[in-house]
Every structure is written in C-alpha cells, then in structure tokens.
Amino acid sequence: MLDLQEFLWGFSILSLLLCSVRGLTKALHMPLSLYSPSSSGLTPHISWVRHLLHGTTENPSNASALLEPQQNANKTSPLDLVRDQPQEIKKSEKLKEGSDSLSMVKAKGFGPPHKLRKRPAKLVVPEYCPALEFSKLRKKIENQEFQVQGRDYCLATKKGRRETLEDAYGVMLDILGDSKQAFFAVVDGHGGRNAADYVAENLGKNVVNALEKFAGDEENAIESAIRTGHKRTDEEFLSQGVGSGACAASVLVKDREIHVANVGDCRVVLSRNGVATPLTNQHRLCREDERLRIENSGGFVDCRNGVWRVSGSLAVSRAIGDLHLKEWVISEPEIHRLPLTPDCEFLIMASDGLWDKVKDQEAVDEVVRARGMGITEEAMNACKMLLEMSFTRGNMDDVTVMLVHLQHFISI
Numbered sequence: 341m342l343d344l345q346e347f348l349w350g351f352s353i354l355s356l357l358l359c360s361v362r363g364l365t366k367a368l369h370m371p372l373s374l375y376s377p378s379s380s381g382l383t384p385h386i387s388w389v390r391h392l393l394h395g396t397t398e399n400p401s402n403a404s405a406l407l408e409p410q411q412n413a414n415k416t417s418p419l420d421l422v423r424d425q426p427q428e429i430k431k432s433e434k435l436k437e438g439s440d441s442l443s444m445v446k447a448k449g450f451g452p453p454h455k456l457r458k459r460p461a462k463l464v465v466p467e468y469c470p471a472l473e474f475s476k477l478r479k480k481i482e483n484q485e486f487q488v489q490g491r492d493y494c495l496a497t498k499k500g501r502r503e504t505l506e507d508a509y510g511v512m513l514d515i516l517g518d519s520k521q522a523f524f525a526v527v528d529g530h531g532g533r534n535a536a537d538y539v540a541e542n543l544g545k546n547v548v549n550a551l552e553k554f555a556g557d558e559e560n561a562i563e564s565a566i567r568t569g570h571k572r573t574d575e576e577f578l579s580q581g582v583g584s585g586a587c588a589a590s591v592l593v594k595d596r597e598i599h600v601a602n603v604g605d606c607r608v609v610l611s612r613n614g615v616a617t618p619l620t621n622q623h624r625l626c627r628e629d630e631r632l633r634i635e636n637s638g639g640f641v642d643c644r645n646g647v648w649r650v651s652g653s654l655a656v657s658r659a660i661g662d663l664h665l666k667e668w669v670i671s672e673p674e675i676h677r678l679p680l681t682p683d684c685e686f687l688i689m690a691s692d693g694l695w696d697k698v699k700d701q702e703a704v705d706e707v708v709r710a711r712g713m714g715i716t717e718e719a720m721n722a723c724k725m726l727l728e729m730s731f732t733r734g735n736m737d738d739v740t741v742m743l744v745h746l747q748h749f750i751s752i
Contacts, residue, residue, distance in 0.1 A: 485727075489720055492749075493524060495742035496723035500693060500735065506533055507691055507740040508540035508586075515548055515594070520749055522593045523547060526606050526740050528691040530654070531584035535661035538577045539586045543660075546572045547592065562594060563675050566601050574660045574671035585654070585661035585669070589620055589689055593749045596680045598687075601673040604656045605692040609700045610678070611685045614708050616700035619676050622692070623658035625649065630657040639668035680750045686743055690726070693739035697730045707743065719743050 484499040491513060499505040506529035515521035523544040529536025547569030554561035554568075587604020600608050602620035610617040625631050625648030631641050634650060634657060642652040649655050650665055662669045688703050703726055710722035723741045730739050 487720055487723065492522070492745045493742060494720045494723060495526075495740060496720065496727055497740040498727045498731065498738070500737045500739070502738065504533055505738055506530060506536055507693075507738040508533070508536040509740060509742060510540040510544050510590075512544040512548065516552075520593070520596070522749070523590065524593075524687075524689060524742060524744055525588055525590040526689045526691055526742055527586050527588045528604065528606050528693075528738070528740070529584060529586040530659075531662075532582075533584075534580075534582045535577060535584040535586035538580075539573060539588050539660050542576065543569060543573045543588060543590065546570075547590075562592065562599055563677070566590075566592065566599060566673065566675055570601065570603060570660065570671050570673050577661050578663055578666065581663065582661070583663050585659040585665075587623075587656055587659050587692075590673075591687060591689065591744065593680075593746075596750060598678050598680060598746075600676045600678070603658045603660060603671055603673045605695075607690060607692070607695050609688045609703065611688070611704045611707065612681075613683045613685070614704065616704040618700055619678065619687075621674060622695075623656050623674075625655070625657055627657070633657070634668045637668055680746060682750060684746045684750065686745050688726075689742040689744065691738065691740045693735050693737035694726060694730050694741055696737070697733040697735045698726060702729075719745075 484505070485497065487496045488494065488509075490511065493511060495509055497505070497507055497509075508527040508529065510523070510525040510527065512523040513519070515523060525540065525543055527536045527540045527543075529539075547566055550565035550568040550572070551562065554565045587606050589600070589602045589604075589606035589608050591608060592599040592601070598619075600619040602608070603623065605622040605624055606620070607622060608619045610619055621627070623630055625634075625641055631648065634641055640651050642649055644652060647655055650657065650668055654662060654665055654669060657669060658671065658673075659669050660671045686707065688707065690703075694703070706725055706729070707719070707722040710718050710725060723743060726741045727739050
C-alpha cells in the first residue's frame with residue numbers, strides 16, 4: 341500500500357514539472373509573436389508544446405503549412421520592403437485625392453485599416469498673374485495724397501483710412517471775364533465719391549449761371565444766386581437716385597467782397613493780420629437750433645458714442661444729396677458777406693478732418709510762419725504741414741486744405 345506521504349511528494353513533483361513546461365511554452369511563444377507581421381488577422385501560432393498541453397487535434401501538416409508563410413514573411417529582404425513602399429504610397433495618394441471624398445488609409449503590416457474620416461476641403465491657390473497685381477490698388481495709392489498749385493491758390497489732399505478718397509474741390513477763375521472774380525470750394529463727401537464729384541464740378545457753374553440771371557434785379561442778387569446754385573445742384577444730383585451726400589464750403593470773390601457759403605461741417609477761416617477769424621458755422625447736431633429744426637419737422641435725432649446723428653446715421657444736419665434723409669437734411673447754405681480790406685491776408689478752407697484736430701489760430705500761425713507773401717512753394721509746404729498735424733494727432737478722416745491768397749482781389 342502506497343504511503344500517503346509518498347503520494348503527496350509525487351503529486352508535488354508532477355505539479356512542478358507541469359508549471360515548468362507552461363513557463364517554457366510562454367518563453368517559446370513570445371519570440372514568435374514579436375517577429376510575426378500581424379497578430380490580429382492571421383491564425384494563431386501552433387507548436388508541439390501547445391498541442392501537448394491543450395490537446396489540439398489539428399493536423400501537423402496543416403500547422404506547418406500555416407507556419408511556413410509567416411517564416412517566409414520574416415525572411416523578406418530590405419530590398420523587397422523598399423520596392424513595395426512606393427506602390428503603397430501611390431495607393432494612399434489616390435485615396436487622398438478629392439476635397440469631399442471619404443478616404444481610408446491602411447498602414448501595411450499594422451493591423452486593420454482605420455475608420456473612415458472626411459478630409460478637409462482642398463485649398464486652391466490662384467496662379468500668380470503680374471498683370472493683375474496692382475491694377476486696382478495702383479489707382480487707390482495714387483489718390484492717397486496730391487497737391488495742386490494755381491494762380492492765387494494752392495491745396496493739398498490726403499486720404500484717411502477709408503477705402504476711397506471722398507474729398508474734392510472746385511475752382512473757377514476769371515468769372516465772366518473778370519480776373520477779380522473767382523469761385524473756390526472744398527467738398528467733403530460721405531457714402532461714396534458720387535456726390536462729392538458732382539458738387540465739385542457743378543456747384544460753381546450753377547452759382548455763376550444764377551448770377552447772370554439775378555444781376556441787377558435784386559438788392560441781394562449775389563446771395564440769391566448762391567442759394568439758387570446750391571438748390572439746383574442738390575435737385576440735379578437727387579434726380580440721379582444716388583444715395584451719397586456731400587458737405588461743401590465755398591467762397592465767391594466779387595467786387596472786392598467775399599461771400600462765404602457753407603453746407604455741412606467744412607470750414608473757412610480768414611487771417612487778418614495774423615489773427616484767425618472763422619467765417620462759417622458747422623452744421624452739426626450739437627447745435628441746438630439745428631437739432632430743434634429737425635425734430636420739429638418730424639425727424640429723429642440720436643446720440644451715439646457722444647456724436648449726435650440724424651436718424652442714428654448722419655452726423656451733419658445740412659448737405660447736398662442724402663436722398664434717404666432729404667426731408668430733414670436740407671441743402672440751404674448759411675451765407676456771410678465780408679468786404680475785403682488790406683489787412684485780409686488769406687483764407688484757409690478745409691474739410692472737417694483738419695478742424696477736428698487743429699484750432700483756427702493754430703492753423704493760421706502755421707501758414708504765417710511758412711508762406712511769406714503770395715502763393716509760393718512755402719505756401720504749399722504750409723498745406724502739407726497742416727495735413728501732417730491733423731494725422732499725427734489721430735485723425736482718420738480724409739483731409740483737404742486750400743489756401744487762397746486775397747491780396748490780388750483787393751488791389752485795384
């Protein structure tokens with residue numbers, strides 16, 4: 341009879357032997373799994389140890405047949421890998437073509453393909469065309485700043501941050517054949533250049549035509565002609581159905597007098613022995629009389645960011661054009677008449693881009709220091725200096741500055 345103690349010893353030895361065999365199985369299986377091309381899509385490795393432990397009844401010949409491709413795959417030469425790689429890249433490139441197509445990229449020998457994903461839209465870069473590089477921008481750059489020098493006047497203009505320069509000017513000399521008569525205008529457009537260009541071209545003509553009509557008929561013929569010229573210019577422009585508008589400050593020199601008319605916020609300043617004298621009042625909604633006029637006529641005035649506006653849009657109460665606000669934004673000018681005396685030196689006519697940053701006397705002082713007597717190169721430099729003063733102080737609007745020398749119109 342077998343002793344119980346001997347039986348237990350024998351069972352322990354057998355258990356130890358089985359554990360050793362299992363450890364050996366794992367040690368043999370690990371190298372095969374590390375060097376196999378794929379561990380997910382192929383039949384598991386078969387070994388005699390596994391057959392012994394798990395009782396596998398598979399045909400050994402089949403097992404060797406399964407192991408043979410894997411062994412051959414492990415024997416693939418580096419040249420074969422290099423030869424296969426471009427073909428795989430070409431396939432993936434074909435799958436990647438197209439902006440909206442679904443593509444699937446498969447890495448060779450690294451398991452199943454990834455999930456489908458939608459590729460971003462293809463970025464299309466236009467071809468370089470030298471002929472179109474500056475076709476439109478060149479015109480804008482050329483209009484950013486310019487100067488004009490004529491008989492008894494000069495001006496300088498500089499564009500602000502708007503896309504288009506909306507300032508304009510108009511000059512008529514030797515009116516009705518008289519060298520002592522002239523018309524000057526500075527125009528500040530808004531909502532585009534249409535109104536500014538039209539006013540600069542037609543306001544002086546309409547005023548002169550009205551002068552011929554009213555000559556000698558009335559005591560205030562010149563003032564009536566100026567009002568008629570503004571009204572006709574406004575009506576003609578409105579008939580075109582364009583929505584832009586323009587402010588204008590103009591000076592008619594006739595019979596040793598100046599007649600200053602203003603619609604909007606352009607200004608005219610006279611230098612009399614170096615002392616600045618404003619000749620216009622800006623038509624803005626901060627003026628109580630203008631605000632009450634609009635409200636009494638049924639208009640709406642609103643203050644936005646500290647600026648009063650008509651119907652929340654336009655910051656001036658008078659202008660030529662502005663079809664959508666014409667019921668309240670009138671084109672009737674305020675007119676001031678002033679006799680010319682020997683102490684009248686020059687006029688500074690400018691759009692609001694200058695006067696919002698430079699005071700009247702400051703502008704006169706700058707011109708007096710630079711110009712000397714008459715319209716010279718120094719006077720043009722004074723115009724440029726006033727432009728720079730405005731922009732260096734933070735102005736972002738278009739600016740036009742015109743100097744008019746008055747001594748020629750005073751002399752007999």
